[in-house]
Amino acid sequence: MKHLIATAALALLATTTLNASDMKQIRISTDRTDLVLQVGDNGRLYQSYFGERLLNESDLKELGWSVHPASDGSVSRRGWEVYSGSGNEDFFEPALAVTHNDGNPSTWLYYVSSSSHPVEGGVQTDIQLRDDKYPVDVTLHYVAYPKENVIKTWSEIRHQEKKPVTLSAYASTMLYFSRPAYYLTEFSSDWAKEAQMSTQPLLFGKKVIDTKLGSRAAMHTHPFFIVGLDQPAQERQGEVLMGTLAWTGNFRFTFEVDNVGNLRIIPGINPYASAYRLNRDEVFTTPEFIFTLSTEGTGQGSRNLQAWARNYQLKDGKGTRLTLLNNWENTAFDFDQDILAELMKEAKDLGVDMFLLDDGWFGNKYPRKDDRAGLGDWEVTHDKLPGGIRALTDAAKEAGVKFGLWIEPEMVNPKSELFEQHPDWAIHYPNRETYYYRNQLVLDLSNPAVQDYVYSIVDKLLKENPDIAYFKWDCNSPITNIYSPYLKAEQGQLYIDHVRGVYNVMKRVKDNYPDVPMMLCSGGGARCDYEALKYFTEFWCSDNTDPVERIYIQWGFSQFFPAKAMCAHVTSWNKAASLKFRTDVASMCKLGFDLGLKELSAEELLYCQTAVANWKRLQSIILDGNQYRLVSPYESNHMAVNYVSTDSRKAVLFAYDVYPRYQEKLLPVRLQGLDPTKHYKVAEINLMPEAQSSLPSNGRILSGDYLMKIGLDIFGFRPMQSHVVELTEVE
Known part of the structure; x- marks a missing residue:
C-alpha cells in the first residue's frame, strides 16, 4: 500500500511540474556554442538544438523538441531524449538501464526541476529527472565555460527502492546530430605506438570504441575522439565535435546512426562485466564527459581544450614544469648509490632542474633486479643504496638539483613479501591457474585496506624524505584474473570500485602533498584522461622516444592536451637521428633527458646545455601559449x-x-x-x-x-x- 501511495505521489509531482514548466527550455551556453534542452509535452527532456550560439534569444522560441516521421507516414513522438532509459519507446541505444526490485527493466525519466549557479570559470546547470513509476532519480550536471567554449557534463543516479537495483548501463550523457554525413577520428594505441589517428565515415548502425582492461585501460584505445560534421575533420576549417571522457578505467563510446541518418553519441563507463548493484540512497556518479564544438576545425577545438585544461582541470595547470634527467635508458636496474650521485652531477651540468631515479631501487628479500620481483615491497634495497633515499636527496642537494622517484604502488609481484603476507590483496581467481602480464598482478583497490596501504607508500616516503620533489607514478599491467577477494559475490562492482579506489588514493596524496608534482605513466601513454590529471601535473606519452615516432604520438595527443601536460624525453632511441633532431622533437613538449652525458661529444653536450637554457627561457610560450x-x-x-x-x-x-x-x-x-x-x-x-x-x-x-x-x-x-x-x- 505504501509503495502504491509513493508511486502515485511521484506521478502527481511529475504532472504538476510539467504544467508549471510550460514547455520549459534550458539553455547551456558558451560564447560560441548553444546546447538547448526542452521539456516535451509529455513531460520528458529532449535536446532541441546543439550548434553555434544563437545570436537572438527570441529565436529560442522557434525551437521545438524533435519529432520523427514513422515508416507508415505518421508522426512519431519519439524525440532526442537527453538521458533515454531502457524499455521506453525509443528503438535505439539508451543511456540508462535499470532492473528494479520487481524485475522490471524499464525506466522512463520525467523532468522535475532545474537550477543554475556560477562556478569557477563558468556556469553549472543541474537538472533533476525522475521515473514516474519507481523512486529513481537522475540528476544531470552541465558546466559551461564561456571563454574556452568547453562544456563538461556528468550524471548522478540514485533510488529509494527497498532493495538494491541493478544498473547495466550508465552513460555520462547523450548528444545528437542531424547532418548529411559524419566522420569519426579515433586514436588507437599499443605499447610504443600511442595516439595513432585514423578516420572513417559513420554509416547506419553502431560503431563502438571501448576498453576492457580495467587498469592501464587505454593501452589499445584512448578515451577521446573527434567527429567531423558534414566532412572529415580538418585542422583549420569545418565543424567538429571533440570529446573526451575523464575516467581511468574501462570506457565506451557508442556512435549510432539511426534509420533516418541521425547520429547519437553516448560516452560513459563500459558496463562490460559491471552490472552494478546500487543500494538505496547510494549515489552512482558517472565520469565527466568534456567536449567542445568548433566551427574552425580541430586546431581551434584543441586550443579550446588546452586552455580549459590549464585553467581548470590539470593539477597546477598554471604553474611551471621541471626539466629533468632520468637514469632508466642509461642504467636500467644496474646502479648503486655512487653511480646515481655522479648522474646527479651530470643533471646539474646539463642544466636541468631535477634528477629522476627510475625502477630498481627497492626490495630486500626479493630485490628488484628485474621486473620479476619486488613490486609491493617499497623499502630501499640496502646493499644497493645503503644510505637510503635520504642519501640520494642529500646527494641531489649537494649537486644542486631536485630529486624525483619512480613508483608503481598499485601493483605487486607474486615474488614479494607483500604477496606472501596478503595474497588476498591482489586481484586473481581463487580456483584457476593465474596468468600474468609483465610478471605482476594488480592490487585490489576496491578494498579500503589496500587503498590505505597504497597511500601509505607515498606518505611514508615523503614523511621520511621530505626533499623528494617529484614522483613518476607508473601502472604497467591491465587487470588480469578478474576476481576480487574483497568483493566476493559482488564482482560486478570490481572494475568501477577499483578505479574509485585509485582516485581515493590519488586524492589523499594531492590533499596532503599538494605541492609535489607527479607524472602519470602507464607503460607509456595508457593513462591519459582528465580525471587522473586532476591529481597529476603531466603524463608520459610513450615509452617510444624515437623522435620520428614521437612526432606522430605528440601530434595525436596534442589534439586534446596542452604541451605542459605531455612529457617528452631525449634518449638514445633511433641513433640514426641526430641529437639535435631528438632534442628539438622533445622540446615541443615538457622537456626531459634520459641518456648518459658521457656518451656525448663535447659539441653535443654544449648543444644540449644551450637547448635546455633556451627551453627554460621560452617555456612560458611553449607550455602556456596558444x-x-x-x-x-x-x-x-x-x-x-x-x-x-x-x-x-x-x-x-x-x-x-x-x-x-x-x-x-x-x-x-x-x-x-x-x-x-x-x-x-x-x-x-x-x-x-x-x-x-x-x-x-x-x-x-x-x-x-x-x-x-x-x-x-x-x-x-x-x-x-x-x-x-x-x-x-x-x-
Whole structure:
C-alpha cells in the first residue's frame, strides 16, 4: 500500500511540474556554442538544438523538441531524449538501464526541476529527472565555460527502492546530430605506438570504441575522439565535435546512426562485466564527459581544450614544469648509490632542474633486479643504496638539483613479501591457474585496506624524505584474473570500485602533498584522461622516444592536451637521428633527458646545455601559449607547429623534415596566431656549436601579416632535420 501511495505521489509531482514548466527550455551556453534542452509535452527532456550560439534569444522560441516521421507516414513522438532509459519507446541505444526490485527493466525519466549557479570559470546547470513509476532519480550536471567554449557534463543516479537495483548501463550523457554525413577520428594505441589517428565515415548502425582492461585501460584505445560534421575533420576549417571522457578505467563510446541518418553519441563507463548493484540512497556518479564544438576545425577545438585544461582541470595547470634527467635508458636496474650521485652531477651540468631515479631501487628479500620481483615491497634495497633515499636527496642537494622517484604502488609481484603476507590483496581467481602480464598482478583497490596501504607508500616516503620533489607514478599491467577477494559475490562492482579506489588514493596524496608534482605513466601513454590529471601535473606519452615516432604520438595527443601536460624525453632511441633532431622533437613538449652525458661529444653536450637554457627561457610560450599545428605528418613528409604567447609578442616555431621524397616540392610554412600589425625578428635557435643558420629569413624583421600569409622557407630534403625559430616583437 505504501509503495502504491509513493508511486502515485511521484506521478502527481511529475504532472504538476510539467504544467508549471510550460514547455520549459534550458539553455547551456558558451560564447560560441548553444546546447538547448526542452521539456516535451509529455513531460520528458529532449535536446532541441546543439550548434553555434544563437545570436537572438527570441529565436529560442522557434525551437521545438524533435519529432520523427514513422515508416507508415505518421508522426512519431519519439524525440532526442537527453538521458533515454531502457524499455521506453525509443528503438535505439539508451543511456540508462535499470532492473528494479520487481524485475522490471524499464525506466522512463520525467523532468522535475532545474537550477543554475556560477562556478569557477563558468556556469553549472543541474537538472533533476525522475521515473514516474519507481523512486529513481537522475540528476544531470552541465558546466559551461564561456571563454574556452568547453562544456563538461556528468550524471548522478540514485533510488529509494527497498532493495538494491541493478544498473547495466550508465552513460555520462547523450548528444545528437542531424547532418548529411559524419566522420569519426579515433586514436588507437599499443605499447610504443600511442595516439595513432585514423578516420572513417559513420554509416547506419553502431560503431563502438571501448576498453576492457580495467587498469592501464587505454593501452589499445584512448578515451577521446573527434567527429567531423558534414566532412572529415580538418585542422583549420569545418565543424567538429571533440570529446573526451575523464575516467581511468574501462570506457565506451557508442556512435549510432539511426534509420533516418541521425547520429547519437553516448560516452560513459563500459558496463562490460559491471552490472552494478546500487543500494538505496547510494549515489552512482558517472565520469565527466568534456567536449567542445568548433566551427574552425580541430586546431581551434584543441586550443579550446588546452586552455580549459590549464585553467581548470590539470593539477597546477598554471604553474611551471621541471626539466629533468632520468637514469632508466642509461642504467636500467644496474646502479648503486655512487653511480646515481655522479648522474646527479651530470643533471646539474646539463642544466636541468631535477634528477629522476627510475625502477630498481627497492626490495630486500626479493630485490628488484628485474621486473620479476619486488613490486609491493617499497623499502630501499640496502646493499644497493645503503644510505637510503635520504642519501640520494642529500646527494641531489649537494649537486644542486631536485630529486624525483619512480613508483608503481598499485601493483605487486607474486615474488614479494607483500604477496606472501596478503595474497588476498591482489586481484586473481581463487580456483584457476593465474596468468600474468609483465610478471605482476594488480592490487585490489576496491578494498579500503589496500587503498590505505597504497597511500601509505607515498606518505611514508615523503614523511621520511621530505626533499623528494617529484614522483613518476607508473601502472604497467591491465587487470588480469578478474576476481576480487574483497568483493566476493559482488564482482560486478570490481572494475568501477577499483578505479574509485585509485582516485581515493590519488586524492589523499594531492590533499596532503599538494605541492609535489607527479607524472602519470602507464607503460607509456595508457593513462591519459582528465580525471587522473586532476591529481597529476603531466603524463608520459610513450615509452617510444624515437623522435620520428614521437612526432606522430605528440601530434595525436596534442589534439586534446596542452604541451605542459605531455612529457617528452631525449634518449638514445633511433641513433640514426641526430641529437639535435631528438632534442628539438622533445622540446615541443615538457622537456626531459634520459641518456648518459658521457656518451656525448663535447659539441653535443654544449648543444644540449644551450637547448635546455633556451627551453627554460621560452617555456612560458611553449607550455602556456596558444598552439597552432601547421603541417601534419599524416599529410606530408614534414611536420610543423608554432606556439604564440597570449600577448602575441613572442612565438616559437618547430619544424621537422621527417623523410622527404627526392626533390619533392617544398612549400613555405605559414605561421598562425601572430598579430598581423606587429613586426617580429626571426632568429633560429638550438643550433649546433659553430653552425650557421641555413634559413634565408634568419635575422630578418618580418610582419606578422607576412609570416602568416607568405611564411618561411624552412623545410629541406634531408631526412630527420629540424629547425627551431624564435620570433620576437620589434617595437
